[in-house]
Amino acid sequence: MLKFSYPSLDLNQNSIRLLRVNKGVWPSDVYCSLVEATTDPDEAVPYKALSYTWGAVEGKKGQLLSLPRIFVNNRVFPATDNLRMALSHIQDPNHDIMLWADAIYINQQDNREKGHQVKQMAQIYKNAEEVLIWLGPSNEEIRDLLEFATSVDQQAIGILIPRRSGQWASHCHDLMRNHYKDAKTPQNITALRQLLSRHWFKRIWVLQEVAMARSARILCGSSSCPARTFSLMPSFFKIPTTEHSQAVLDLMPRIRSNTWWASDRTLHNLLVKFRHSQATDKRDLIYALLSMSEDAYDSTRFYPSYEIKDSQVRMNTMFFLIFGRTHVPRAWQPRIPPEDLGLPLASLITNFFRQILENGGEPVNQVCDGFIQRLMRIELNEVQILHCLSTFLGIALMSIDLLHNWFIKRRPKLLEARFRDGCSELQHRTKDKPERIFTLIFEQEKVARRFRKMEFPILDRFENIENLSLPKDLDRHDRRVGFDSFEHFATH
Known part of the structure; x- marks a missing residue:
């Protein structure tokens, strides 16, 4: 019997393969043929989709199984035991069935085709008349x-x-x-x-x-x-x-x-919720959630690709969570442990900034600029993020009062980044009259130096160009409370 090989698939279209399962009964061999179809709703043919697990048959531990063979296009297909059992039970004694199942319809050895098909999987299951969930043998x-x-x-x-x-x-x-x-x-x-x-x-x-x-x-x-x-x-x-x-x-x-x-189905929330899920390919722990999310479902912005390594996929994901896009400049190469993507978003951003600030240079300016742009579009919780950054930079107690007593009440509407004299400013400007400005100033050289010494860096000063009420327990004349300086200015 000739070895099975896949017919070519048009990857420039929304093409998929369906399986026509010939009528039959358990436990006879299953005879099928591949049919090319499309996920376009107007042209799609009726079919059912199979949801199952690869590998051995569950519930039959220690038993010798004599399973039917699967023939696809008159050639034996090397299906796993669980898939063989599923197909042999799904076949109908009276008529053929049109079916979709990833192990047969996707050439797993072709990473380009695999990415093309995985990108369409949400639509494939959405178009199906019914999803058949195979849980294995019965008793x-x-x-x-x-x-x-x-x-x-x-x-x-x-x-x-x-x-x-x-x-x-x-x-x-x-x-x-x-x-x-x-x-x-x-x-x-x-x-x-x-x-x-x-x-x-x-x-x-x-x-x-x-x-x-x-x-x-x-x-x-x-x-x-x-x-x-x-x-x-x-x-x-x-x-x-x-x-x-x-x-x-x-x-x-x-x-x-x-x-x-x-509820709120952002990609980050899904990553946290399903951080203990299992997948043979670790990249799928991210790819499987994209179409379910409310912010990463657009396949033109973030899509499955099996031609890049797992570490790059994690880096792309972190970059998307922080900046809303997956393009990572070569100068930014943070190390992203798999478990980091399941951290609270504020902690994830803190870890990212930790590595970028440690290296210093132009990437710091670019990162701050991109970060501020996303805050401006109200795509991140600015209070939570700024509080986390302030905690990370060594002024946790101060930042709680500043952010909750001033920032939340006035809700600044404009944000901008400035870079001057080796400093990075995250500045928050209101539309009120008189205008209020709240600025976090990072001195890059000092931050990088403290990282190299394995010490916590500090935020050099809060600067509010208007009268800003300080926490009651802080002496207005005492400027050194666990950080370099807190400066308070009044407009003239």
Whole structure:
């Protein structure tokens, strides 16, 4: 039998490959053929998308498996055991199925094609008629649990008015509480725990696959149930879930509008929330979140590329979080540990500034300028960031009073950066009359020198060109309280 090879794909278009799965029944071999299609909604053909995990079959530990073979375009395809089992159960005895699954449709050895396809994955799952969530083989307890979930779903649909889908969760909970008290059996609880422990609930990519789904279905062996009702089972059975598992359950169709999905989904918030997720390729821990975010979803600004190293992807990501773009000048080469991207944004910015200021030179001016421009566009929380920088520069107690007693109340409208005599100024100017100015002045040479000595640098002075009330516990004539100087000026 000839070795399988991929037909070429037009990477200049929104092209994808779909799999036509010929009709058949378990456990016969699965025969398929690749079909080129598009993600353009006006030209897309109906299909279903598969959400699964690569690797071995779960739930069959220690058992010898005799799995069907997968033939694609009349050639044996080297699919993993879990994918082979999934396809053999998905095939229909009466008609062919159009399906999408990444391991078959993306040439994993071609990084350019991989980036092109990953860039479209959100649209692929969004266009799918249904997302099939394969959790592996079944057993008697799992079959009973999924039958219970299906029964609840059917009754809920028969009662709930379709347009009131926002009440789906509360309605199903009432239904289970009032009519299914006997369902809380040890067998159902054990089955649910088994499913929640499967690797699918730890994968980073499932977040996007579920979040984009119009409709989704849980598959275990030959049993299935609607995902929207399955997602409510842990709370009904009072089974604790991990943060990641619950976040996935909260993304199911008809559920997500009343969960964390409806809150602030910036890329940074997603990185923090899913910092413990798993991915074979570490770059996917970032790429899988782009289309879900509210600030990085634009593929023209930040898009998956498997032609660059993991360290460069982290650097691009940090630069995007701070400056809103991914182009990193060569002069700026901060070292970004993977765990740093899960830090609070203010701490992330502090670490970035620490490395840039340590090196000194023109990059300091460029960084400050870009930073201020983003503050001007109100894309960062200026109070939080300035407070963090002041803390980092050794005047934490002072900055709390200054920022909260003066800065927040007056809300400066204009910001600008100035560079003079080896200093970098972050200046905040109001539109009030008389005009108020609040300036943070960094002396670059002093900052760099203190970094080399492994000491905390200091902010040389707060400068407000107008009468600024000082903290009550600070003697107006004492200018040395753990930092070089605090200067207070009045306009004349």
